[in-house]
Amino acid sequence: MELLGVDIGGSGIKGAVVDTTTGKLLTERVRIKTPQPSTPQAVAATIKELVETIGYKGPVACGFPARVINGVVLTAANIDKSWVNVHVENMLSKELGTDVYVANDADVAGLAEMCFGAGRNEMGKVLIVTIGTGLGTAMFFRGELLPNFEMGHIILNGDDAERYCSDSAREKLDLKWKEFGKRFNEYLNRIEFLVQPDLFILGGGASKKFDKFSDRLSVGSARVIPAETLNLAGIIGAAMYCERRLNEKVQSKSKSSS
The missing domain is CATH 3.30.420.40 (ATPase, nucleotide binding domain)
Incomplete structure (x- = not known):
């Protein structure tokens, strides 16, 4: 469509x-x-x-x-x-x-990334983190979305994680990418402890600079990779969500008329 x-x-x-x-x-x-x-x-x-x-x-x-x-x-x-x-x-x-x-x-961005990006064929527990003005998160298990899985606002070092390691926090605090990477690694380790994903996919604006801070990322058993759909994920995923809702509408009408 x-x-x-x-x-x-x-x-x-x-x-x-x-x-x-x-x-x-x-x-x-x-x-x-x-x-x-x-x-x-x-x-x-x-x-x-x-x-x-x-x-x-x-x-x-x-x-x-x-x-x-x-x-x-x-x-x-x-x-x-x-x-x-x-x-x-x-x-x-x-x-x-x-x-x-x-x-x-983050949920709609996740739909795009799981279908057309780095999450293709990933059937384990996948947590997508969008790093932008805030921190958005989307959780998938066996390819299915768990909606409104909001992990960007956990408390980290006594503050909202968004104010500690989002891309806007990096800009506001004038952090070098290595400094940002160290902060963001604290966030990933905390999330890994809480939900134990098999894979982290990092999206949003900061993911375009993944190579500048990836060497500061070290978590337990989970893999950490950059998103592929990048800043287009939200647009693509929203269109996919529209298609889902339209299909649900058709199915609902079909059931009610049968």
Whole structure:
């Protein structure tokens, strides 16, 4: 299917039309700065602008930087606090005049990475960590997603892990990549102790510099590798999530009519 995927981040909102069979982008990737403050009304207007710029008409899915359950935003670490308890799917559907589906941004990025990236054919316990404005995590077991597996906010050295070793923390603290790698290694070791994954896949903006800090990473038995879909994961995964939701809708109608 050819569907529009939107990746809503703390600093930018990005989107493109994706061929969900191949994971290839069919249009140019469009990026618009996330409005500040990132209120529901401002973000909705920006997404509408992005969709109109691409010239797309049809259902849309968004990866959102928060825990989203049954279409409702439950957390707001890297977006305006006014999002909490907003039914984001209903609001965006009304704004865009089409069906809009929303899921956690790390979860949708994980879908792309497991299908088209470094997670292909991995059937063990895989934890994908997106390193950007915050730390997003997505857990897969035997290829299936465990949604809203939020491990970016564990307490590490007395603080939220995001404020200790996200890419924005690296920039704010002006850390060299080796210093960042040492901090991030503490995070990986803590996560390994808690959930014992077989594989860590590191995505997000910082993953493009994996070779600059990989020699500082040393965990127990888990492998640590960089993502392959990189900054496109959120867009590709959102389009895949859209396809899933559309298929579920068709199946639900089929069951109700039988």
